[in-house]
Amino acid sequence: MTDVAEPTAETDLHAEIERLRAEVTALTERAERAEALADHDVLTPALNxxxxxxxxxxxxxxxxxxxxxxxxxxxxxxxxxxxxxxxxxxxxxxxxxxxxxxxxxxxxxxxxxxxxxxxxxxxxxxxxxxxxxxxxxxxxxxxxxxxxxxxxxxxxxxxxxxxxxxxxxxxxxxxxxxxxxxxxxxxxxxxxxxxx
The missing domain is CATH 3.30.70.270 (Reverse transcriptase/Diguanylate cyclase domain)
Structure with missing residues (x-):
């Protein structure tokens, strides 16, 4: 029988930090896209x-x-x-x-x-x-x-x-x-x- 290491609180914490970083990056990119769209015409490539x-x-x-x-x-x-x-x-x-x-x-x-x-x-x-x-x-x-x-x-x-x-x-x-x-x-x- 192989010993399986139990997840530690520290491992869980690092995984949660990485998940939160990825989420913040995704939200930042979405906000930047939304800001760019707010200044551009919906039909043409010109500014609105x-x-x-x-x-x-x-x-x-x-x-x-x-x-x-x-x-x-x-x-x-x-x-x-x-x-x-x-x-x-x-x-x-x-x-x-x-x-x-x-x-x-x-x-x-x-x-x-x-x-x-x-x-x-x-x-x-x-x-x-x-x-x-x-x-x-x-x-x-x-x-x-x-x-x-x-x-x-x-x-x-x-x-x-x-x-x-x-x-x-x-x-x-x-x-x-x-x-x-x-x-x-x-x-x-x-x-x-x-x-x-």
Whole structure:
């Protein structure tokens, strides 16, 4: 008959400590994933409004403190209602995803892209002034029109109206965003085809 060592209180304690460590690690990872999800759009790879506004406020403070240029682009998709009404909401979701991916593919890692809600997006470009912001908006608008998105084997056109507002000493991220939004609406109203 073989002697079987009885588990000791010390062995049990070490096993319990290891179990608790593993549980804490798993809970920490879950909390980090939940925090990341809280700042990202559920449909697209862009930041959601909350996440984007956090980045915008941080970038605004950086610009103010270090005298760095930045440009804020506000995008409202043209014809999005027609996509949703004519092709269905799944096509609308595909269009939003295509726009977010296109924006992210065409900015630097130091920039940020957010979906603010519905068919509205924003991009903050660091180390870029008004001229660079307008040029980037022009290129992005052209890319949207050129690329469109695929839906059930067909190419569907995309378009968008951009408003650009350079950093000019703003002290509030919401104010800066409102200024870019107002610039976008001026541009959209000047293009009657964009309001359809």
């Amino acid at each position: 409004r909350r996440g984007f506004m956090t980045v915008l406020a941080r970038n605004l403070a950086y610009c103010r403190r270090h005298g760095v240029e930045a440009a804020l682009l506000y995008l409202d998709m043209d014809g999005f209602k027609g996509i949703n009404d004519g092709l269905g909401h799944a096509a609308g979701d595909a269009a939003l995803l295509a726009v977010a991916e296109l924006l992210l593919e065409n900015v630097r890692e130091s920039d940020a892209v957010g979906r603010l809600g519905g068919d509205e997006f924003a991009v903050v470009l660091m180390n870029a002034g008004a001229d660079e912001g307008r040029e980037k908006a022009r290129r992005l608008a052209s890319a949207l029109e050129d690329e469109g998105f695929d839906w059930q084997g067909a190419r569907v056109a995309l378009g968008g109206s951009f408003g650009v507002r350079a950093y000019a000493g703003q002290t509030d991220a919401e104010v800066w965003l409102s200024e870019a939004d107002a610039a976008m609406w001026l541009r959209k109203k000047a293009r009657p085809e964009a309001t359809r």
